[in-house]
Amino acid sequence: MSWLLAAPIIIPFATAVLAFLFRNGPEGRWISIIGAAGLLIASGILMAEVLAEGVVAAQMGQWGAPFGITLVADLLSAVMVVITGITGLAVAIYALADIEERLEKLGYHALFQVLLAGVCGAFLTGDLFNLYVWFEVMLIASFGLLVLGGRRDQLDGGIKYVTLNLVSTILFLSGIGLLYGMTGTLNMADLHGAVQEVENQGLLVVVAVMFMIAFGVKAAVFPLFFWLPASYHTPSVAVSAIFAGLLTKVGVYALIRMFTLVFTTDIAFTHTILLWVAGFTMVTGVLGAAAMNDFRRILSFHIVSQIGYMILGLALYTPLAIVGAVFYLVHHIIVKANLFLVAGVARRIAGSTDLSAIGGLYKTAPWLAFLFLIPAFSLAGFPPLSGFWAKYVLVKAAIDAEAYVIAGTALVVGLLTIYSMTKIWGAAFWKPHPGGLQPKLSSLAPRDRAALLVPIASLAALTCIIGLFPEPFVQFAERAADQLLDPSAYVAAVLGADEVGLTGLAALEVTE
Amino acid sequence: MMNSIILNAATRLLVALLLMFSVYMLLRGHNLPGGGFIGGLIGSTGFVLYAIAQGAPATRRALRAEPQSLAMVGLGIALFAGVFAVFFDDAFFTGQWLFIGATEDDKGLPISTVLVFDIGVYLVVFGSILTLVLALEEEV
Numbered sequence: 001m002s003w004l005l006a007a008p009i010i011i012p013f014a015t016a017v018l019a020f021l022f023r024n025g026p027e028g029r030w031i032s033i034i035g036a037a038g039l040l041i042a043s044g045i046l047m048a049e050v051l052a053e054g055v056v057a058a059q060m061g062q063w064g065a066p067f068g069i070t071l072v073a074d075l076l077s078a079v080m081v082v083i084t085g086i087t088g089l090a091v092a093i094y095a096l097a098d099i100e101e102r103l104e105k106l107g108y109h110a111l112f113q114v115l116l117a118g119v120c121g122a123f124l125t126g127d128l129f130n131l132y133v134w135f136e137v138m139l140i141a142s143f144g145l146l147v148l149g150g151r152r153d154q155l156d157g158g159i160k161y162v163t164l165n166l167v168s169t170i171l172f173l174s175g176i177g178l179l180y181g182m183t184g185t186l187n188m189a190d191l192h193g194a195v196q197e198v199e200n201q202g203l204l205v206v207v208a209v210m211f212m213i214a215f216g217v218k219a220a221v222f223p224l225f226f227w228l229p230a231s232y233h234t235p236s237v238a239v240s241a242i243f244a245g246l247l248t249k250v251g252v253y254a255l256i257r258m259f260t261l262v263f264t265t266d267i268a269f270t271h272t273i274l275l276w277v278a279g280f281t282m283v284t285g286v287l288g289a290a291a292m293n294d295f296r297r298i299l300s301f302h303i304v305s306q307i308g309y310m311i312l313g314l315a316l317y318t319p320l321a322i323v324g325a326v327f328y329l330v331h332h333i334i335v336k337a338n339l340f341l342v343a344g345v346a347r348r349i350a351g352s353t354d355l356s357a358i359g360g361l362y363k364t365a366p367w368l369a370f371l372f373l374i375p376a377f378s379l380a381g382f383p384p385l386s387g388f389w390a391k392y393v394l395v396k397a398a399i400d401a402e403a404y405v406i407a408g409t410a411l412v413v414g415l416l417t418i419y420s421m422t423k424i425w426g427a428a429f430w431k432p433h434p435g436g437l438q439p440k441l442s443s444l445a446p447r448d449r450a451a452l453l454v455p456i457a458s459l460a461a462l463t464c465i466i467g468l469f470p471e472p473f474v475q476f477a478e479r480a481a482d483q484l485l486d487p488s489a490y491v492a493a494v495l496g497a498d499e500v501g502l503t504g505l506a507a508l509e510v511t512e
Numbered sequence: 513m514m515n516s517i518i519l520n521a522a523t524r525l526l527v528a529l530l531l532m533f534s535v536y537m538l539l540r541g542h543n544l545p546g547g548g549f550i551g552g553l554i555g556s557t558g559f560v561l562y563a564i565a566q567g568a569p570a571t572r573r574a575l576r577a578e579p580q581s582l583a584m585v586g587l588g589i590a591l592f593a594g595v596f597a598v599f600f601d602d603a604f605f606t607g608q609w610l611f612i613g614a615t616e617d618d619k620g621l622p623i624s625t626v627l628v629f630d631i632g633v634y635l636v637v638f639g640s641i642l643t644l645v646l647a648l649e650e651e652v
Binding site for chain 2: 002003006010013014016017018020021058059060061062069107110
């Protein structure tokens, strides 16, 4: 049991070590792919276990909760780890053709795997302080990936990224300190009960808002998102795809986890703030996207806008809304990472990501156009693709909760999303290439072509599957939402475990 | 790099002292203040001093291995110490102990995977600090 939970963290770390030691040869990239595949398999096994057994928890080093290092997986954690495995494998394959040897020698694959380990760790940890540690692991790895290569605009984006994230880290850490001072524990399951007994409930709300801001920076919500559009278009395509897919979602995950498990004492206050944040995030993100004129920049602003939808689900805090948030989270990671991957191919064959400098892709690379259309329309919420169901559930939940304004906002933002997607479509695919170039997929070497297109096609197929057969996925999201809204199983899995066996010196001392 | 005879002469002695002290801190860390992190910091201070006195190329020669590789090997060692528990059917990171020469009333010499983990941490910290410092030293 405990190895099942630890494997998604151990595998990427071990892969990182091996990939780094072999960074000068071609072995490094294959090690990275094998490691990512191993992560996907491990996450699949974990998922099967969680589906069969309910919430699973384990104590690393056999030091019992609430003192030890707790790893715990409920359905939300498990599905996030699976999605991390899927995106990780797709991007690792894509990197075969995308990452130059120069970057590989600098340790690209190792950083990438450490990032995956950090993301999985954040999803699986059951302890607030460990969550902070995993955020740091992610921050270090992602900063390394962001500035790898050392171009001027990369450093510019990287500095903004790391500065704002450090502010978030400081708030996070202060919040942890205050919370520990009030409750005497940092184990999330333990906190669930402990916060009810805090005398000064007002202070607790203050701490809740500190966490909200800290995770809000990570999740790139209004008004804390400025680092994201400033940095995501600068690194290699594979890097921005994995960032776009996973990094902000860890922030969203942390928000969902903390504001369903721990900070539920004053929902009227905290979740109303979240509702406002959600609305503004959706609107500013999509307006920012409409104003941009670069493939990856438009997509970056879209991340912000889409984050708003997930926060909306959390803010409404009805069972259906949480279902929507979970469904949105899963659908969004696949779609968003895929769009960045398509942008990378467009850049490879048409020469740029600036929309005024490219064009003609529909005529000469129709397959790429098709592969762009699926995630783009899914993002905008076209039936029958996955985004439609995600938006449908959320809007339905908003109307059920009689939050008509936010439901209307969500629909209008959906329309504006289509607007900026058609902008990319019109500029990159329909209008002729301004330089007279005829961008063709056949201009790529066959090996590169396979490495670039296989992940894109697989992710697109996954989008279609979720869209055409949403029933099992919605049912799954319902079960996940049930677990989130009724954390008793989660708490029991972590704390209910009876005496943990003593080993080592402790056992020796007992026997003496 | 500084051209100072005093620093040069003092460094020879200090580097050896700092490295020895770092190992001492590493080993005493199990029960007393110290451990892999602090040991690694102290150990890297020795080579930082060497880099200030003799320059980055000389430090790289003295290190023999690339500092970033040292850090990654350290990460591997730490990970191995954690995974080692699998052979004993324990949870990840459960400490495994071996008591050399243990008798009825004496524990003997305890050796544990906890120490191996600390050595890994030592190398990670040591390697990372030197990677940063040498990169900065070469930049200037």
